Amino acid sequence: MSNIILKMDSISKSFDGKAILSDFDLEIRRNEFVTLLGPSGCGKSTILRIIGGFVRPDKGRVLFEGKDITALPPEKRNVNTVFQKYSLFPHMNVEENIAFGLKLKKKSPEYIRDKVQYALNLVNLEGYEKRDTLSLSGGQQQRVAIARAIVNEPELLLLDEPLGALDLKLRHGMQRELIKIKQEVGITFLYVTHDQEEALMMSDRIIVMNKGIIQQAGDSKSIYDEPQNAFVADFIGESNIIGALMVKDLLVRIQGVDIPCVDTGFGENVPVDVVIRPEDIEIVPENMGYINGRVMSVIFKGAYYEIKVQSEDFSWQVQSVNPAPVGEMVGMTVLPDNIQIMHKPASEDEEVVKDE
Amino acid sequence: MKRFKDIISGIYIGFIAVLLYAPILVLIVESFNSSRSRVTWGGFTLSWYVKLFNNNQILEAFITTVLLAFGSAAIAILIGVPGALGIHAMGRKRYKTMMALTNIPMLNADIVTGIALMLWFVHFIPLSFGSVLLAHISFNIPYVILSVMPRIQQMNVSIYEATRDLGAGPVYAFFHVLLPELLPGILSGFFMAFTLSMDDFVITYFTKGAGVNTLSTMIYGQIKKGIKPEMYALSTLIFVLVSLLLSIGTGISAKKEH
Amino acid sequence: MNEAKSNFTSRRILLASPYIVWVAGFTILPLIIIIHYAFTDAGGAFTFSNLGLIFSPIHLKAVMFSLEIAISSTVACILLSYPMVMAMRHLGLGKRTFSLFILILPMWMNFILRILAWQMILSNNGILNMILSWFSIAPLKIANTGTSIMIGVVYDYLPYMMLPIYTAIMDINEDLIEAARDLGAGSLTIFLKIILPLSLPGLLSGIVMVFVPSMTSFVISDILGGGKLQLIGNVIEQEFTTANNWHAGSGLSVALMIFVLISMAFTTKEHKEGRESVIW
Numbered sequence: 001m002s003n004i005i006l007k008m009d010s011i012s013k014s015f016d017g018k019a020i021l022s023d024f025d026l027e028i029r030r031n032e033f034v035t036l037l038g039p040s041g042c043g044k045s046t047i048l049r050i051i052g053g054f055v056r057p058d059k060g061r062v063l064f065e066g067k068d069i070t071a072l073p074p075e076k077r078n079v080n081t082v083f084q085k086y087s088l089f090p091h092m093n094v095e096e097n098i099a100f101g102l103k104l105k106k107k108s109p110e111y112i113r114d115k116v117q118y119a120l121n122l123v124n125l126e127g128y129e130k131r132d133t134l135s136l137s138g139g140q141q142q143r144v145a146i147a148r149a150i151v152n153e154p155e156l157l158l159l160d161e162p163l164g165a166l167d168l169k170l171r172h173g174m175q176r177e178l179i180k181i182k183q184e185v186g187i188t189f190l191y192v193t194h195d196q197e198e199a200l201m202m203s204d205r206i207i208v209m210n211k212g213i214i215q216q217a218g219d220s221k222s223i224y225d226e227p228q229n230a231f232v233a234d235f236i237g238e239s240n241i242i243g244a245l246m247v248k249d250l251l252v253r254i255q256g257v258d259i260p261c262v263d264t265g266f267g268e269n270v271p272v273d274v275v276i277r278p279e280d281i282e283i284v285p286e287n288m289g290y291i292n293g294r295v296m297s298v299i300f301k302g303a304y305y306e307i308k309v310q311s312e313d314f315s316w317q318v319q320s321v322n323p324a325p326v327g328e329m330v331g332m333t334v335l336p337d338n339i340q341i342m343h344k345p346a347s348e349d350e351e352v353v354k355d356e
Numbered sequence: 357m358k359r360f361k362d363i364i365s366g367i368y369i370g371f372i373a374v375l376l377y378a379p380i381l382v383l384i385v386e387s388f389n390s391s392r393s394r395v396t397w398g399g400f401t402l403s404w405y406v407k408l409f410n411n412n413q414i415l416e417a418f419i420t421t422v423l424l425a426f427g428s429a430a431i432a433i434l435i436g437v438p439g440a441l442g443i444h445a446m447g448r449k450r451y452k453t454m455m456a457l458t459n460i461p462m463l464n465a466d467i468v469t470g471i472a473l474m475l476w477f478v479h480f481i482p483l484s485f486g487s488v489l490l491a492h493i494s495f496n497i498p499y500v501i502l503s504v505m506p507r508i509q510q511m512n513v514s515i516y517e518a519t520r521d522l523g524a525g526p527v528y529a530f531f532h533v534l535l536p537e538l539l540p541g542i543l544s545g546f547f548m549a550f551t552l553s554m555d556d557f558v559i560t561y562f563t564k565g566a567g568v569n570t571l572s573t574m575i576y577g578q579i580k581k582g583i584k585p586e587m588y589a590l591s592t593l594i595f596v597l598v599s600l601l602l603s604i605g606t607g608i609s610a611k612k613e614h
Numbered sequence: 615m616n617e618a619k620s621n622f623t624s625r626r627i628l629l630a631s632p633y634i635v636w637v638a639g640f641t642i643l644p645l646i647i648i649i650h651y652a653f654t655d656a657g658g659a660f661t662f663s664n665l666g667l668i669f670s671p672i673h674l675k676a677v678m679f680s681l682e683i684a685i686s687s688t689v690a691c692i693l694l695s696y697p698m699v700m701a702m703r704h705l706g707l708g709k710r711t712f713s714l715f716i717l718i719l720p721m722w723m724n725f726i727l728r729i730l731a732w733q734m735i736l737s738n739n740g741i742l743n744m745i746l747s748w749f750s751i752a753p754l755k756i757a758n759t760g761t762s763i764m765i766g767v768v769y770d771y772l773p774y775m776m777l778p779i780y781t782a783i784m785d786i787n788e789d790l791i792e793a794a795r796d797l798g799a800g801s802l803t804i805f806l807k808i809i810l811p812l813s814l815p816g817l818l819s820g821i822v823m824v825f826v827p828s829m830t831s832f833v834i835s836d837i838l839g840g841g842k843l844q845l846i847g848n849v850i851e852q853e854f855t856t857a858n859n860w861h862a863g864s865g866l867s868v869a870l871m872i873f874v875l876i877s878m879a880f881t882t883k884e885h886k887e888g889r890e891s892v893i894w
Contacts, residue, residue: 054792074795087793091811100807101797152797365701372698373716375769379731380723382741386734394734435632442630445623454630457637460645463822463878465830467847468867471854472644475651475864494640497633517623551718555725557833562854575726579837583730591724598722606715 004066005030005156005188006051011060013046020046021212024060028156028190033182035191035199038209039235044192048158051190052081065155080149081158085165086141088133094120094144095129101152119147122181139170146178150185159191163198175202196236200224208232229342233275240281240316243344244274252341255312257290259334263341273342278319280338283307289331291316295324380595387588394583404589411586414574418590420485421554421570428492429549435493436500437542441534443501444508458498469495470562483565491563492556496549503545504538511537651864664865673849673866680846683760684829687767691775691824692817694768699780700805714780717773729766729837736762736838758840766834771827775820782816783809826874846870 008026012019020043028034036044049055051062053074062070069077080101088097095116102112120126123143133141142162149157159178163171179202182189193199199206200220208215208223208231215235216228227233230241245253249264254274266272286292293311300306300323307318309332316332324330387405391398408414443454461469473494477487519529557572564573575587655661667673707713720728735741736757743753756762786809794804832847839845846866853863 052792052796054795074792075798075800079796081793081796083789083793085787085789087787087789089790089794089808100794100799104798104803148797361704365704368697368701369705369707372694372772376716376720376772378735379728379769380720382731382734383723383727386731395737395739435636438629439633439636442627442633445626446630454634454637457641460641463826463874465826465847465867465870465874467830467832467850468648468871469644471850471863471867472648473640474854475647475860476640476644479647490640494636497636501633551721555721557726571724572726575724575730576833579726579730583727587727591727595723599719602715602719 003029005064006190007063008047008050009061009063011047011050011057011062013050013055013057013059019212021057024212024214026207026214028188031186031188033179033189033191033202033204035193035203035206036209037193037196037199037206037235038215039194042209043212044194044209045160048081048160048190048192051156052079052158053077078154079156079158080152080154081160082142082145082149082162084161086138086145088141088144088148090134092133093129094125094131094133094136097133097144098148098151100148105152115151116147119151122150122184123147124177138166139174142166142174143177146181150181150187153185154187156188156190159189161193162191163195164193171198178202200236208235210235226340227275227342230273230275233273233340233342238278238317240274240276240278240314242274242276242314244272244341246270246272246341250336252339255291255314259290259339260336261339261341262336263339266341266343271344273344275340275342276334276338278306278317279304280334281316281318281320282333283309283318283320283322283324284331284333286329286331289333291332292329293332294329295326298323298326383588384592384595387585387592389585392582392585404585405593408586408589408593411584413569414571414584414586414590417569417571417574420568421572424485424489424492424560424570425550425553428489428496428553429546431489431493432496432500432549433542433546436497436545437504437538439497440501440504440508444505458501461495462498466495466556466558467562470559473559474562477563483563483568485564485568488560488564488568488570491559492553495556495559496553499548499552500542500545503548504541507538507541648864649868651861652868653865655861664861665869667862667865668869673846676844676846676849679760679843680829683764683767683835683845684825687764687771687828688775688821688825690764690768691772691820694772695776695779695820698776699783700809702780703783714777717776717780721773725770726833726837729770729834732762732766732769733757733837736765758838758842760839760843762838763835763843763845766838767828767831770831770834771824774823774827778816778819778823779813780816782813786812822878825877829874830870 004027006026006028008024010023010025011021012023013021024043024047026047036047038044046055050057053069053072053076057070060070061068064077064079089100092100098116098119099112102115107115116129117126120128123146125140125143125147128136128140128144133144136144142165146162162178163174166174175198178189191199191202200223203220205217205219206223207217210231216223216232223232224236227236227239233239233241242254244255246263246266246269247253247258248268249266250260250262251258252261252263252272252274253259282289291311293309293316296308296310296315298305298307301319304319304321305323307320307324309316309318309324309330311332318324318332386394388400388402389397390401390403443451443458446454470491473487473491474483477483477490481487516529516533519533520526524532555572556570557576560570561573561576564570569577571587571590575583578584578587652664653660653662655663668677702713733740737743738753738755738757740757746753756765790808790812791804794808799807829845830847830850832845832851835843835845835848850863850866850870853859853866857863
């Protein structure tokens with residue numbers, strides 16, 4: 001059997017004449033934890049709803065284990081969804097909610113009981129069988145929703161911002177639990193979120209999207225360390241993104257200063273974008289670094305200081321373990337390794353969009 | 357498949373609409389029927405509409421009906437809205453009791469409500485327009501309370517209290533904070549009360565004195581002798597007028613939704 | 615309700631005082647008076663005989679006929695309402711005031727006139743039989759039968775069944791339907807397992823609002839029953855108008871009220887708390 005469990009083949013979809021996806025392709029491998037990451041309105045939820053069967057694409061095919069399921073209604077697909085708003089059935093208790101799918105499959109009562117027990121154990125809700133779903137906290141409701149989906153042993157589990165409604169602390173706990181659950185049940189996860197931290201922490205593979213177009217796909221490390229364009233760099237963590245000139249291989253001119261880097265193959269005197277992470281910039285005395293600037297603000301963030309340095313018309317963000325004197329001139333330096341060179345956006349679609 | 361379901365849905369809605377509107381269509385046709393007999397068509401005429409405006413009895417009943425509907429709905433609002441606000445502030449037990457009492461006129465058969473009120477009235481006040489008005493207010497208030505209560509539950513009443521706390525007078529706080537929030541509920545309660553009062557027969561029948569007639573009781577009195585065709589003309593006019601007003605109203609609110 | 619009541623909250627209760635007076639004067643007092651009439655005879659002596667009248671053969675027959683009409687009409691209203699509401703939901707007419715408008719508008723044609731119109735439609739040489747004759751179908755003889763009373767009752771009270779069911783079903787979040795489909799439920803399962811149970815509060819309000827009036831109506835049976843078929847409402851009305859026996863009429867009314875309360879206790883027992891407002 002092929003290792004590709006799901007394939008989306010040049011899918012297009014528009015709502016009210018507005019194109020959300022056009023000629024979108026996606027492949028998901030068996031047992032992968034794939035995350036679709038992007039700002040709201042980027043088309044990631046539409047992809048999930050097309051796979052779930054709730055939205056019919058205008059064009060293109062969805063292949064599940066090699067078979068075309070584009071026209072199949074949701075109830076006939078071996079795919080289950082964990083919804084953002086839990087969507088638990090309010091007139092059923094926890095046990096009845098979890099058993100819903102199994103009862104429809106006409107499983108034996110013993111099988112259902114065992115499965116429900118197993119699922120409750122998995123999500124740490126032993127003893128909650130008879131509880132009214134409305135009496136549960138948000139986190140508990142989401143666990144029930146997860147249990148309700150996985151008891152059906154889907155080949156692919158779709159998770160639509162499942163932790164979006166939870167508070168930060170609960171979210172971190174649930175992220176670890178989801179990874180554990182994923183390892184335990186061994187099913188493929190397709191996860192949708194706009195939270196880059198969540199994506200980086202959980203995924204085997206992240207697909208960064210904007211305006212219906214895949215900006216970059218890869219594992220957490222490559223996405224974080226080597227963003228391929230300004231959108232990805234900006235969306236994944238804080239970054240200094242500044243226009244620059246690639247003078248020649250291994251040398252880039254930023255704010256008029258030639259700085260050594262490690263990139264080659266861009267050509268000579270080509271305009272590029274440069275990404276430098278705040279933690280990669282080192283503050284040194286004035287005229288001791290590449291670029292000088294005035295310290296505008298210093299904020300203590302617990303583990304580090306967040307420093308803003310104004311140089312010409314650009315405000316550099318720096319993270320440093322040492323504070324800097326506000327109002328003074330300082331120098332800044334960076335290792336060649338930590339300068340990420342990117343092509344200028346080729347089309348409007350790749351332009352930097354700030355996620356509000 | 358979806359198309360098929362669309363068509364079936366459309367046909368079914370059409371069927372119910374025909375069921376709901378067939379008698380109304382019949383009455384409208386009757387209002388233009390020159391024959392006094394209800395089963396034969398004697399040709400088109402507008403004469404009933406002309407005669408209507410010379411029939412003082414019918415016009416008087418119409419005015420009574422409208423005054424009654426308007427007055428009872430308005431007074432029901434004045435008592436019901438503060439009532440709902442007060443009940444909402446009560447403790448659980450008293451809240452439940454008050455809501456149960458509110459439900460009594462709705463649960464009770466109209467004939468029982470009408471008779472009970474009539475027995476009460478004959479002992480203390482003469483049966484007249486006043487007694488009918490009191491009766492209508494009584495069955496209107498529950499609808500007002502039940503329309504307004506969900507809005508009260510939705511809104512944060514403490515906003516009102518916070519406004520007061522910040523130094524606003526009760527009148528200011530009521531008109532600037534409470535009223536805008538409650539207005540949709542009040543309007544639908546008023547509309548509901550007005551409609552039910554216009555359409556009521558049973559309670560009016562038992563609580564009215566001799567000489568007082570609403571359109572309903574007048575029509576009931578005419579059943580044996582035969583309905584005066586002017587009545588069809590009047591009903592058609594009311595129906596068309598209300599349809600127009602409501603269409604404009606829903607048109608406006610539909611635009612607002614968009 | 616909140617634990618620590620603010621000064622304002624406790625003063626807010628005072629707003630209900632006019633209404634409390636009203637309830638005492640126009641809800642409770644009339645009930646006391648009718649109960650008093652029901653348990654006394656013309657001379658003022660205590661008696662159970664007025665209440666017992668309900669068990670006399672002629673009245674029992676009216677009660678049974680009323681029950682028959684009320685039950686069949688209520689069931690017919692339910693069976694007509696669900697497909698209507700589902701069709702409205704399916705076509706996305708849910709959130710629009712327009713659909714409510716369609717249901718409420720008929721109330722603006724006088725109720726007795728609408729029933730008279732049904733008489734014209736259903737009578738032996740009426741409109742329905744005229745239309746049937748165009749298709750060479752034998753005329754129906756439903757004038758002055760229980761069926762024609764039932765048609766009138768269903769017609770008159772259908773909106774009262776449809777509106778609460780409509781409200782309850784439109785409140786069901788589309789997410790729940792999607793979740794059920796996601797778990798493998800087809801249309802029928804979704805209706806039986808999700809929509810029906812979640813619309814139960816609306817259905818119960820609808821039953822209450824249709825069953826009681828359809829049992830006690832006397833105008834509809836007067837007009838469409840040809841004066842021969844008597845509902846319990848007709849019996850009570852005649853005690854007050856033609857027979858002029860107020861004590862007997864009150865006794866029958868109170869018996870009816872007790873009966874209604876008992877049947878309501880059965881239907882509303884299932885009501886979940888905090889949903890008092892389902893009716894409108």
